Amino acid sequence: MRAAVHTASNEPLRIEELTDPRPRTGEVAIDVTSCGACHSDLHVLKGELPFPTPGVLGHEVAGVVSEVGPEVTDLSVGDRVVTSFIMPCGRCAQCASGNEEICLDFFAYNRAKGLLYDGDTRLYRPGGDPVWMYSMGGLAERSVTPATSVYRVPDGVELADVASVGCSTMTAYGALRHAADVRVGDTVAVVAAGGVGSALIQLASVFGASEIIAVDIGEEKLAGARKLGATSTVNSAEVDAAAAVREITGGRGVDVAFEALGGEKTFDIARDSVVEGGQVVVVGIAPSGTTGKIDLGTIARKKLQVKGSYGAKPRRDMPILLDLVARGLLRPQDSISRRYGFDRVQEAYDALDRGEIQGRAVITME
Numbered sequence: 001m002r003a004a005v006h007t008a009s010n011e012p013l014r015i016e017e018l019t020d021p022r023p024r025t026g027e028v029a030i031d032v033t034s035c036g037a038c039h040s041d042l043h044v045l046k047g048e049l050p051f052p053t054p055g056v057l058g059h060e061v062a063g064v065v066s067e068v069g070p071e072v073t074d075l076s077v078g079d080r081v082v083t084s085f086i087m088p089c090g091r092c093a094q095c096a097s098g099n100e101e102i103c104l105d106f107f108a109y110n111r112a113k114g115l116l117y118d119g120d121t122r123l124y125r126p127g128g129d130p131v132w133m134y135s136m137g138g139l140a141e142r143s144v145t146p147a148t149s150v151y152r153v154p155d156g157v158e159l160a161d162v163a164s165v166g167c168s169t170m171t172a173y174g175a176l177r178h179a180a181d182v183r184v185g186d187t188v189a190v191v192a193a194g195g196v197g198s199a200l201i202q203l204a205s206v207f208g209a210s211e212i213i214a215v216d217i218g219e220e221k222l223a224g225a226r227k228l229g230a231t232s233t234v235n236s237a238e239v240d241a242a243a244a245v246r247e248i249t250g251g252r253g254v255d256v257a258f259e260a261l262g263g264e265k266t267f268d269i270a271r272d273s274v275v276e277g278g279q280v281v282v283v284g285i286a287p288s289g290t291t292g293k294i295d296l297g298t299i300a301r302k303k304l305q306v307k308g309s310y311g312a313k314p315r316r317d318m319p320i321l322l323d324l325v326a327r328g329l330l331r332p333q334d335s336i337s338r339r340y341g342f343d344r345v346q347e348a349y350d351a352l353d354r355g356e357i358q359g360r361a362v363i364t365m366e
Contacts, residue, residue, distance in 0.1 A: 003123070003140035004345045005131060006055045009047030012346045013139070018056075018131060021122035021144040023069035028150050030081060035138040036060030036164040037340075037348040037361040038085075039194060039261075040285045044134060045349060048287030052114050054131045056123055058138030058363075059085035061145075062153070062163040072147045080153045082322070084314035085135045085167040087149040089117050101174060101311045110135060117146065139345060141365055151318045154326035161333035164195065164360045165321055167311075169332055172199035173321055174312030175283045176207055180256045184208030187254040189245050191215045191236075191270045192261035193225040196283055198335040198359040200258050205229035206329055213248055215241050215269060217355075224358040228334060236265075242272035253278060262286030268293070271306075279305040335359030341366040 001020050004013040023029045041057040043049040061083040065075055075081070087110065088100035095103050109115045114132025116122060122144040123131040131137075136145035149166075153159055176182045188209045190200045193216040204212045205228075214225035217237040225233055234244040246253050255278050257270035262284030270280045271294060282292075298304055312318075324330035337358040340348040348361045 001141040002342065003056050003131070003137070004058070004342070006045060006057055007053055009045070013045070013349070015343065015345075017126065018140070019124045019126060020142055023067055023144050024118065025070045026072060026147055027069040027116070027144055028065055028072060028075055028147050029067040030061060030063040030083070030143045030145070030150070031066045032061055032063040032138055032141055032143050032365050033159055034062045034163045034362050034364045036167060036195070037352055037357070037363060038167055039352065041134070042349055042352050043285060043287055046353070049285070050288065051134060052132045055114050055134055056131055056137035056140055057134040058140070059083070059135030060163045060167040061136060061138035061143055062159050063143070065150070066142065068147075075147055075150055075152070080159050081150050082153055082162050083136055083138070083143075083145055083166045084149045084151070084170055084311075084318050086170075086311045086314050087135060087146045088314055089146070090148055098313070100313050100315065116144075139363065149314060151322060154322055157322070157326055158333070160364070161336070162322070162325060163362055164199070164332050164335070165325065166318065168195040168360060169199045169203070169321055169330070170312045170314065170317060171196050171283060171309070172203050173317055175200065175258055175281050175309040176203050177317070178312065179281045179307045179309035180258075180279050182207045182209060182256060185210045186256060187211040187213075187249055189213040189215060189254045189257040189270065189273045190225075190230070191241070191257060191259050191266045191273070192263075192284060193221045193230075194260065194357070195335070195360045197258075197260040198225065198228055199332070200260060200283070201225055201228045201230050202330060202335065206324065211249065211254070213245055213254065215245070221358050224337070228359075236269060241269045245273040255279065256281060258283055260284050262290060264290060264292055274304065277303045279307060281307050281309050283309050336362050338362070339364055
């Protein structure tokens with residue numbers, strides 16, 4: 001099969017022929033039809049997040065089940081599916097306590113070493129050299145992943161539209177539902193209207209937020225945010241964004257501010273935009289070593305809550321999200337602004353790095 005292989009920091013992805021991966025116990029092989037280009041992949045490509053090389057990135061996968069391993073009983077060859085970027089082992093202490101979004105094995109094996117949970121990769125070069133996997137290694141014609149990360153796409157939903165549900169949409173849902181517990185009538189700010197930010201805007205509307213303020217530095221992204229449901233927008237390159245958010249809310253500030261990029265400046269805006277007793281939810285994956293400043297006295301005096309959120313709970317929440325899509329309440333396709341053929345995969349990440357992608361770019365296997 002063909003795969004886009006990451007060989008070194010700041011080097012272009014190389015299209016290589018790898019041996020076809022085969023599923024083992026509890027795993028599924030998927031013929032990939034499309035894969036989203038996520039900012040966390042870009043952090044790896046630039047050396048801002050540590051990950052071994054050579055590796056295959058890509059974790060927003062849509063495709064068709066081509067093979068099932070032993071002990072997989074609820075999926076069949078031919079099923080149209082999407083994957084969650086978090087692949088819960090289902091056995092560790094965090095999974096057992098309901099916190100599968102921070103599965104211990106996922107971080108110890110996959111994020112740290114590029115392995116699946118038997119301590120081995122499924123990807124090899126023809127000569128037998130191993131290639132490591134970032135989640136399921138979806139930037140390839142075939143992907144193998146634990147069945148715990150694979151979900152059927154409802155009838156009537158276009159497979160080409162839903163690759164991003166398993167990462168940007170699921171990440172947004174986890175932040176809104178589990179971290180912030182946004183309720184009808186709450187006011188929210190979304191700082192950075194990229195892939196995750198776009199999903200936050202869409203879902204905040206579904207959740208019944210009364211005011212959804214999108215903050216970004218690009219007018220095109222802000223225009224896209226308005227189409228997705230933002231009630232107000234702020235260009236932080238032109239004005240004091242936190243002051244603008246407060247002005248929009250009558251001097252009060254928002255109930256929840258979501259930081260959706262992983263940057264010091266965006267954290268500052270989120271921190272300064274919330275009302276007393278409000279929540280700052282950090283969703284963006286920051287490069288290693290990134291810091292955010294906060295006055296400890298402010299936390300106590302204003303009863304400020306600063307939270308982190310790393311995705312949703314896949315086995316509980318992916319079916320909910322796919323049902324919202326099937327009922328037309330959530331339209332992930334509206335946030336897809338560009339599609340690239342597999343031979344142009346590097347172009348997608350270059351455009352993402354230049355800040356040109358509104359919402360999400362998707363790579364299609366052609």
